[in-house]
Amino acid sequence: MPGILQIAYKLLINDRAKFAALLVGITFAVFLMIEMTSLFAGILSRSSSTVINIGASVWVMDPAVQTVANTIPLPDYVLDEVRSIPGVKYAVPLYSGAALLKLRDGTYQAANVIGLDDTSLFGRPQMLAGNIEDIYAENAFIAIKDSEFYKLENPAVGTEFELNDHRGVIVGIARVASSALFGVPTLYTTYNRCLQYIPNTRFTMSYLLVEPKTAADVATIKARVAARGYLALTRDEFVQQISNFYMYHTGIGTNMMLMTLISFIVGLSISGQTFYTFILENIDKFGALKAIGAKGRELVSMILFQATFVALTGYGIGVGLCAALIWLARTHLPDYAAMITFGNLATAFVMVVIIAAVSSYFGVRRVLSIEPFDIFRG
Amino acid sequence: MAKAAIEAVGINKWFGVEPVRTHAVKDVSFVANFGEMLYVVGPSGSGKTTMLSMISGILRPTSGTVKVEDADIWSLSSDALAEFRLKHIGFVFQDYHLFPRLTTAENVAIPLILQHREWTAAVKDAERNLEIVGLKDRAQLAPVKLSGGEQQRVAIARAIASRPDILIFDEPTASLDGDTGRNIVHFVREQLLTDQRCIVIVTHDSRIYEFADRIIRMEDGRVTGVDRSQLDAQ
Numbered sequence: 001m002p003g004i005l006q007i008a009y010k011l012l013i014n015d016r017a018k019f020a021a022l023l024v025g026i027t028f029a030v031f032l033m034i035e036m037t038s039l040f041a042g043i044l045s046r047s048s049s050t051v052i053n054i055g056a057s058v059w060v061m062d063p064a065v066q067t068v069a070n071t072i073p074l075p076d077y078v079l080d081e082v083r084s085i086p087g088v089k090y091a092v093p094l095y096s097g098a099a100l101l102k103l104r105d106g107t108y109q110a111a112n113v114i115g116l117d118d119t120s121l122f123g124r125p126q127m128l129a130g131n132i133e134d135i136y137a138e139n140a141f142i143a144i145k146d147s148e149f150y151k152l153e154n155p156a157v158g159t160e161f162e163l164n165d166h167r168g169v170i171v172g173i174a175r176v177a178s179s180a181l182f183g184v185p186t187l188y189t190t191y192n193r194c195l196q197y198i199p200n201t202r203f204t205m206s207y208l209l210v211e212p213k214t215a216a217d218v219a220t221i222k223a224r225v226a227a228r229g230y231l232a233l234t235r236d237e238f239v240q241q242i243s244n245f246y247m248y249h250t251g252i253g254t255n256m257m258l259m260t261l262i263s264f265i266v267g268l269s270i271s272g273q274t275f276y277t278f279i280l281e282n283i284d285k286f287g288a289l290k291a292i293g294a295k296g297r298e299l300v301s302m303i304l305f306q307a308t309f310v311a312l313t314g315y316g317i318g319v320g321l322c323a324a325l326i327w328l329a330r331t332h333l334p335d336y337a338a339m340i341t342f343g344n345l346a347t348a349f350v351m352v353v354i355i356a357a358v359s360s361y362f363g364v365r366r367v368l369s370i371e372p373f374d375i376f377r378g
Numbered sequence: 379m380a381k382a383a384i385e386a387v388g389i390n391k392w393f394g395v396e397p398v399r400t401h402a403v404k405d406v407s408f409v410a411n412f413g414e415m416l417y418v419v420g421p422s423g424s425g426k427t428t429m430l431s432m433i434s435g436i437l438r439p440t441s442g443t444v445k446v447e448d449a450d451i452w453s454l455s456s457d458a459l460a461e462f463r464l465k466h467i468g469f470v471f472q473d474y475h476l477f478p479r480l481t482t483a484e485n486v487a488i489p490l491i492l493q494h495r496e497w498t499a500a501v502k503d504a505e506r507n508l509e510i511v512g513l514k515d516r517a518q519l520a521p522v523k524l525s526g527g528e529q530q531r532v533a534i535a536r537a538i539a540s541r542p543d544i545l546i547f548d549e550p551t552a553s554l555d556g557d558t559g560r561n562i563v564h565f566v567r568e569q570l571l572t573d574q575r576c577i578v579i580v581t582h583d584s585r586i587y588e589f590a591d592r593i594i595r596m597e598d599g600r601v602t603g604v605d606r607s608q609l610d611a612q
Contacts, residue, residue, distance in 0.1 A: 003491030003500065007480070014479035288475035291436055292536075293464025293492050295457050373437040375471055376427050376548050 004294070008302035011282060012309065018281075019310070021274045026314025026355065027321065029267020030348050033260050034322040037344040040256040042337035046181035047246055048239040050096055050114065053176035054123035056209035058221060059238050060091070063231040066245045068238070069182070071096055073203035078230060082208050085224045087217030092117035095194040096206040098184075102162035103153050111152070112186040113141075113163075115194030122209055125188055130157045130172025135190055140171040144186040146179040147334035166197045183335055264351045271314075272359040275307060279363035283370055291372035303363045311356035315349060380411035382445070383544055383576030384433050389442030391428050391599075402428045403439070404599040412543070413573040415566075415589060418580045420596035427548060429596065430580045434546045435463050447543060464492055468537030472549040474529045476521035482532050483508060483517040489540040507535040510569065527558040534562075538570060545570065547579040551586055563589045 001009070013019050045052075050068045051059065060082055062072035082091045095115025100108050116123055116135070124132055125144060134140055143155050152161075152170075159170040168187075180186055189197075195204055210232065212218050218234060225232035233241060247253030279286075286299055322340065329336040391403040403425045410416045410433075418426045431437035433444050435451045444451055447466060451459060468489070476485045486504035491497065505517045511531040513524075521529055530550065537545055547566070551559030563579070563586045571577055579590070587593060593605040 003495065003497050006497050007477075007484075007488065007491060010484070011477065011479050284473075284475055285477055288469075288471060289488070289492070290460075291463070291469055291471075292489055293460045293462075295460045298492070371437070373428075373431045375475060376431050376436065 004298050004302060005305045008305045009309065011285075011302075012278075012306045015278065015281075018274060018278045022271055022278070022310045023314050023317065025267055025270030025274060026311055026352060027318045028270070029263050029355065030315050030318025030352060031321050031325075032263030032266070033348040033351055034319060034340060034344055035325065035338070036256050036260045036263060037347055038322065038326060038338040038340045040252070041341045041344055042339040043181060043252060044243045044246055045178055045339055046337050048242045049176070049178035049180045050112075051235060051238050051242070052178045053125065054094065054114075054209065056094075056123065056207075056235065057212060058210035058218060058232050058234055060208035060210055060225050060230055060232045061206075063229070065231070066249065067242045068096065071206040073201055074205040074208065074230070075203045076205065078228065079205065079208055081228055082210060082221075082225065085221055087213050087220045089211040089213045090120070091208050091210045092120050092122045093191055093205040094123065094207045094209050095191050095198075095204070097194065097198055099163050099187075099198050101152070101168070101187075104159070104161065105153065109151055110184045112180055112184055113194055113198060114186065114188045115191040116188060117209075118190045118192050121190075125174035125176045128173045128175055132172065134171035135188070137169070137171055139167045139169045140189060140193075141168050142172040142174050142188040143170050144188065145173050145175050146186065148179065148183060148185040150334075151183075152185045163197050164199065168197075179335075179337075181337065260347075264355070267351075268355045268358060271310070271355050272362070275310070275359040276362050276366070278306075279303065279366055283366060284375060286367045287370045287372055287375040290370065291375050296368055299367050300364050303360050303367060307356040307360035307363070311352045315352045318348070319345065380413060382409045383412045383414075383447060384410040384578070385445040386429075386433050387443050387445075389429070389432055389439040389444060391425075391432060391437070392440045402599055403432065405442075406596075406599075406601050407442075408594055408601060408604070410544075410576050410578055412576050413571070414591045415571055415577045415579065417587065417590040417593040418578065418596060419582055419584075419587070419593055420602075421582060424596040425599040426580045426596045430546060430548060430578065433578070434467050434469070434544075435459050464489060464540060466542050466544055468540065468542035468545045470530070470533045470537045470545070470547045470550055472552050474521075474533040476529060476532055476536075478520060478522050480520075481518050482513065482521055482524065485521060485532060486535045486539055488536060493540060504535070504539060507539050508532070510538070511535045511565070526553050527562065530554060530558075530562050531565075534566065534570070543575055545575065545577045547577070547581075549581055549583075550579060551581065551583045556585055559583060560586060 047067060062074060065072055079091060079093055082088060097113055099111055099113045101111050102108055121132060128145055135142060143152055155170045157170055161168045210221060212221055222232040326338045387407050389403060389406050393400045393402055406429055418430060420426050432439045438452055451462060454462060483501050483504045486507050487500040490500035490503055505514060508514050508517050511534055513528060513531055516524060521532060550562060567589045594601055595603040
């Protein structure tokens with residue numbers, strides 16, 4: 001490390017009170033920013049859990065659908081029409097709905113029920129116990145072992161329950177990539193069993209899952225589906241649409257953004273003010289350095305180094321604290337929806353860089369304006 | 379004939395703008411030679427600190443020229459001037475301006491570090507300078523743990539760290555009691571003044587006039603007289 005930066009480092013860390021105040025400010029801001037954005041990322045991820053877990057390349061739906069949970073059933077002929085589009089390798093129906101289960105102890109529990117295409121079982125979960133073929137057995141359901149699994153009284157293969165006066169039997173335990181958002185357990189069965197067991201409207205298909213022959217066929221499929229008055233979205237587009245809904249059409253996105261902004265402002269205020277006070281307290285020393293022969297850019301490098309060092313240290317501690325909190329919360333609260341993504345880390349990093357830049361800007365201005373002559377004058 | 383270390387010709391300094399404009403230094407010319415301890419004395423507000431700042435490359439004169447070791451310092455760029463100060467001029471400020479968060483040795487090493495010397499080597503050199511001023515055993519202490527006289531010595535050790543040819547002292551005895559102040563200036567004269575070095579001291583402490591080779595008297599921004607010191611009389 002160049003000597004001038006070593007001086008800057010010692011000036012900073014040896015002033016323990018100021019250094020601690022600066023670190024607390026940045027750490028607190030980073031912690032809050034990452035916690036807020038992680039919660040939001042967790043919510044967004046879970047809101048798209050069905051799309052992620054089923055994994056179809058293209059989803060066909062009613063244009064009014066905004067989230068995967070608000071299904072608008074499609075008429076059966078849409079399936080035939082989509083299958084007839086050149087470029088479609090195959091298309092299968094998917095049922096996605098809610099049901100009320102009566103458990104062994106007599107209590108009721110709401111559940112998501114996913115009905116897979118009877119022929120292909122496209123979108124099947126990864127089995128942990130039992131065989132996927134057992135889904136064809138009488139009254140068969142597969143329970144998903146996610147954070148809501150215990151709400152089904154931790155069932156085993158053979159556990160029975162009632163669904164709309166129908167007997168249901170757990171024939172397998174499986175897992176999926178992402179838990180659902182709304183805190184209800186998930187059951188998988190066949191599409192036709194869903195139609196038999198769950199009360200339905202005139203139309204019954206929640207979505208059509210389409211596999212194009214090639215990636216280039218997606219545009220054709222989308223255009224042909226649109227011409228029929230329906231909407232075809234790729235998996236990423238559907239996830240994005242769901243995210244946009246929660247971000248812009250519910251209060252969640254706005255509130256999270258406001259909290260993140262407030263965290264940023266709090267961090268900026270604490271760190272900016274403390275850093276500027278730190279510079280002011282050392283202003284005569286910077287003036288003395290200037291008189292002795294330090295160049296302006298060397299003094300600027302000292303301040304930038306100090307601001308960067310504090311910002312990166314605070315960032316690291318803040319990220320660590322946030323990760324620790326999320327880990328701790330998950331060990332006690334299985335439903336805790338928070339997920340640190342690279343996007344969250346990048347957002348917090350950019351904000352910390354802004355805090356450091358703004359804090360150092362005023363310090364740099366002050367230091368560059370000090371005249372060594374002022375040191376002589378006292 | 380003594381070689382000129384500093385040559386100031388017709389320097390003027392105005393502060394402020396009309397109608398509130400102050401003529402702080404008025405047409406001052408003088409020469410300070412190597413091997414000489416030159417005092418600039420005068421009452422407060424006489425312009426001596428302003429003049430000191432101009433001859434040491436810190437404050438640009440409104441007019442006039444300043445040559446330090448034959449270099450017209452005010453024709454240099456600001457970076458070149460900073461480099462020049464670092465190499466050729468050592469400063470001892472009235473309030474010392476030591477860094478309380480650095481050790482005494484690290485404070486003394488600052489000019490060397492600014493000259494891009496490696497940290498450990500610079501601090502080692504600084505410890506040798508502290509030995510010159512009799513403070514080697516204080517090298518690892520923070521400056522705030524030292525007495526006023528010791529802090530002054532640390533400031534002197536810092537000023538001579540880069541072996542400058544010119545030493546500038548601003549009111550070196552202002553914060554010290556009489557005996558300590560005299561001892562410091564005596565030390566400076568005996569230990570630091572050589573044929574290759576010029577020392578300029580701004581002071582209004584008449585108790586230390588006896589150590590000067592020449593005394594420039596200033597009043598109201600002008601040089602009102604140049605005295606030979608009592609050393610000549612002796």
